[in-house]
Amino acid sequence: MPLIELSDVGKTYRSMRGASYQALKDFNLQIEPGEFLCLLGTSGCGKTTVLNMVAGFEKHTEGRITVHDRPLSGPAADRGVVFQGDDSLYPWLSALGNIEFGLRMAGIPRKERHERAHYYLELVGLKGQGHKHPAELSGGMKQRIQIARVLANEPEILLMDEPFGALDAQTRSVMQKELLSIWAATRKTVLFITHDIDEAVTLATRIGVMHAGPASKLKATIDVDLTTEQRDRTNDGYVTVYRQVHALLRDEVAIAMKRASS
Ligand SMILES: Nc1ncnc2c1ncn2[C@@H]1O[C@H](COP(=O)(O)OP(=O)(O)OP(=O)(O)O)[C@@H](O)[C@H]1O
Ligand SMILES: [Mg+2]
Structure with a gap:
């Protein structure tokens, strides 16, 4: 059975001025x-x-999407999402704080949270940079923190x-x-x-x-x-x-x- 299934999916965007744009029509995809x-x-x-x-x-405006x-x-x-050109890190949290945020929300104990955050920080090649705040990071570093943040939540x-x-x-x-x-x-x-x-x-x-x-x-x-x-x-x-x-x-x-x- 597919994990994700889009069947005859359509998407029409409607603007406030009433104009509409049909971006997708009869879009079919199954992902195992x-x-x-x-x-x-x-x-x-x-x-x-x-x-x-x-x-x-x-x-979607037509069809069916199932997970x-x-x-x-x-x-x-x-579902963990890394957006295109994402700039949604919390500026008041350090890089590590950002990676840990979702884990804290999910009630994961402090020690495990720290370990996981450090693990994913290292994985994206930013070991030792965890104390920096987003304003102190380059665009590429920020993007890697976003990825680490999503991976740390270990979504399916x-x-x-x-x-x-x-x-x-x-x-x-x-x-x-x-x-x-x-x-x-x-x-x-x-x-x-x-x-x-x-x-x-x-x-x-x-x-x-x-x-x-x-x-x-x-x-x-x-x-x-x-x-x-x-x-x-x-x-x-x-x-x-x-x-x-x-x-x-x-x-x-x-x-x-x-x-x-x-
Ligand atoms: N909120 C919106 N309102 C109206 N039209 C939109 C909206 N979002 C996207 N579109 C239109 O839908 C179409 C598909 O946009 P989408 O962002 O999905 O393209 P994309 O394939 O991701 O492009 P790119 O490779 O440039 O990122 C485009 O013509 C876009 O102008
Ligand atoms: Mg796009």
Whole structure:
């Protein structure tokens, strides 16, 4: 049974002035437990909309979304979300305080809280920086604290919207490896949004490519059956998957550009 299921989902945004925009229509996707699904698509096609609906922050206007076969009724602790360009750290708390916040709310005892927060701080490469406040951290460091904060809550499902988009190439590659080892160790179910094909081929067990908007839906999904060793740009299997995704995406980029200019 799929863990997450979107069936014939549609989303129409309505502005206060009465204008409406149909972002998604007949969007279908099933995510099995333990899958690492990367969702790719042109800018504005509706990726964040899909993630926000699964997170429970946006209500779909058509169709059905279920988690564990139950219709969604809003955000919950089983789904941890890393937002696109997130800047939601509490400025009055230290980095460690931010990571610990959710654990404190969940009533986890102080000692365990500290241990977990330190563990995830180290995991995102910020050991020794836990005392700093958000204003004293760089953009990339803040983003890593956000990720540590979500991971520390140990949710069953990770929803990540371009979480490494703002990081430099080196840090990004380190974070991708860390995320893969966390995933390998915990087999969490991950919905990961990116517009970087390399990132998707590096991380995913399956890649979904969306049509250009409006009324976007899934165009195709591709299984990525590559070992860790094969997830290397020089590997033939990697190149094959890259080309498949690239071909799917190329036409959509052309359509999006044409629509934007007409
Ligand atoms: N609150 C809103 N009100 C009206 N329209 C919206 C709203 N949020 C998103 N949209 C529109 O819905 C479409 C999909 O937006 P979304 O943010 O999901 O795209 P995206 O694929 O995540 O893009 P990007 O890659 O640039 O992050 C866009 O055309 C956007 O303008
Ligand atoms: Mg987005």
